[in-house]
Amino acid sequence: MAEYVLHCMAQSGHSYKVALMLELCGADWEPSWVDFFNGETRSEKFRAELNAMGEVPVLDHNGRLLTQSAVIMDYLAEIFGKFGWSDDDERREILRWTIFDNQKLSGMIGPLRFLRAIARTGETDVTKFLEGRARGALAILNNHLATRAFATGAKLTTADFSLCSYLYYDGEYGIDLSEYENIQNWLERIKAQQGWKHPYDLMPGHPLPDAA
Amino acid sequence: MAEYVLHCMAQSGHSYKVALMLELCGADWEPSWVDFFNGETRSEKFRAELNAMGEVPVLDHNGRLLTQSAVIMDYLAEIFGKFGWSDDDERREILRWTIFDNQKLSGMIGPLRFLRAIARTGETDVTKFLEGRARGALAILNNHLATRAFATGAKLTTADFSLCSYLYYDGEYGIDLSEYENIQNWLERIKAQQGWKHPYDLMPGHPLPDAA
Numbered sequence: 001m002a003e004y005v006l007h008c009m010a011q012s013g014h015s016y017k018v019a020l021m022l023e024l025c026g027a028d029w030e031p032s033w034v035d036f037f038n039g040e041t042r043s044e045k046f047r048a049e050l051n052a053m054g055e056v057p058v059l060d061h062n063g064r065l066l067t068q069s070a071v072i073m074d075y076l077a078e079i080f081g082k083f084g085w086s087d088d089d090e091r092r093e094i095l096r097w098t099i100f101d102n103q104k105l106s107g108m109i110g111p112l113r114f115l116r117a118i119a120r121t122g123e124t125d126v127t128k129f130l131e132g133r134a135r136g137a138l139a140i141l142n143n144h145l146a147t148r149a150f151a152t153g154a155k156l157t158t159a160d161f162s163l164c165s166y167l168y169y170d171g172e173y174g175i176d177l178s179e180y181e182n183i184q185n186w187l188e189r190i191k192a193q194q195g196w197k198h199p200y201d202l203m204p205g206h207p208l209p210d211a212a
Numbered sequence: 213m214a215e216y217v218l219h220c221m222a223q224s225g226h227s228y229k230v231a232l233m234l235e236l237c238g239a240d241w242e243p244s245w246v247d248f249f250n251g252e253t254r255s256e257k258f259r260a261e262l263n264a265m266g267e268v269p270v271l272d273h274n275g276r277l278l279t280q281s282a283v284i285m286d287y288l289a290e291i292f293g294k295f296g297w298s299d300d301d302e303r304r305e306i307l308r309w310t311i312f313d314n315q316k317l318s319g320m321i322g323p324l325r326f327l328r329a330i331a332r333t334g335e336t337d338v339t340k341f342l343e344g345r346a347r348g349a350l351a352i353l354n355n356h357l358a359t360r361a362f363a364t365g366a367k368l369t370t371a372d373f374s375l376c377s378y379l380y381y382d383g384e385y386g387i388d389l390s391e392y393e394n395i396q397n398w399l400e401r402i403k404a405q406q407g408w409k410h411p412y413d414l415m416p417g418h419p420l421p422d423a424a
Contacts, residue, residue, distance in 0.1 A: 068308045
């Protein structure tokens with residue numbers, strides 16, 4: 001077994017944050033597929049044994065379990081000495097963009113993409129609501145990236161892994177990024193990192209089997 | 213002028229997180245009212261001078277500006293030596309519940325309460341969506357609090373300030389907490405802290421003026 005086992009599935013942007021970081025750190029890791037689409041994360045067994053919050057990712061590091069992408073990335077930054085912070089001000093700047101992402105970017109684009117590409121509800125007041133909120137967050141991030149290479153400045157950090165994750169699922173969330181030029185350029189900069197892979201090439205479970 | 217000036221308004225649960233902490237720390241602080249309901253947070257001036265993310269709270273500490281409730285609370289925990297963490301594991305456990313709150317609890321109850329109590333849209337598919345998500349988060353928190361006094365264990369921390377905030381706006385978000393008994397008891401424990409005040413007694417701007 002690898003040193004790090006990431007419980008995840010290919011469609012999870014939150015899992016991708018951690019998978020990408022593990023890959024870029026050159027960690028000895030492997031994914032363990034979670035059957036989200038048949039309710040595994042919401043099962044009593046999953047909640048009891050892996051994560052009471054009923055969600056992926058969960059990282060198993062030699063038997064020690066960690067949950068929440070931001071928490072896992074902070075832990076990995078400490079171990080690998082990469083993509084983290086060197087003082088409390090830098091740590092808080094990473095935190096500022098990580099929370100922004102979880103609440104306003106991934107927090108809105110994640111459910112939007114689920115409704116549009118997976119549940120396929122068609123356009124509803126809910127998709128409109130989520131798209132409006134997501135676009136507000138994209139505009140803020142796009143402005144912010146006008147004067148910086150990465151979310152917190154010149155250095156790639158865990159805040160970037162958090163913010164970029166769902167945006168790589170092109171064509172699934174129904175927002176064309178061409179009007180957010182700084183975001184597009186930033187996504188290319190992350191893609192250019194040695195070892196970068198698309199979520200569907202990094203985690204198992206894609207494509208979904210056809211509905212029976 | 214006080215040492216700490218908190219740009220906020222009474223209806224902002226995210227501002228309340230910080231206001232409550234300042235009060236319980238016995239800080240020399242004062243609120244500075246932000247006219248959110250007439251668009252102040254979304255104005256160019258506000259974005260340029262106070263917060264590019266276009267939101268409250270913003271803390272001014274002797275001219276140094278900090279934004280995002282989680283970031284501000286982390287900063288205050290360092291200064292006051294209260295409600296924070298003593299090692300990295302504890303710091304990450306606080307982070308885990310703070311992110312959970314921002315994404316899944318405040319992140320859903322905040323907009324739900326806005327639509328129900330302030331925008332007064334009536335019941336829509338969007339309020340149903342947000343209520344469903346908020347109830348999922350409340351159930352997780354309620355289970356978690358079955359065996360602990362506070363979010364991360366025996367000690368009151370900034371994670372509690374984050375999680376509790378919107379829940380004190382009783383009757384405004386349209387979810388009856390009586391089915392979440394552990395949450396109710398935990399809210400009472402926080403209320404019992406020396407110096408606790410309701411958001412409407414801690415920040416200006418309540419009640420709203422009648423619409424013209």
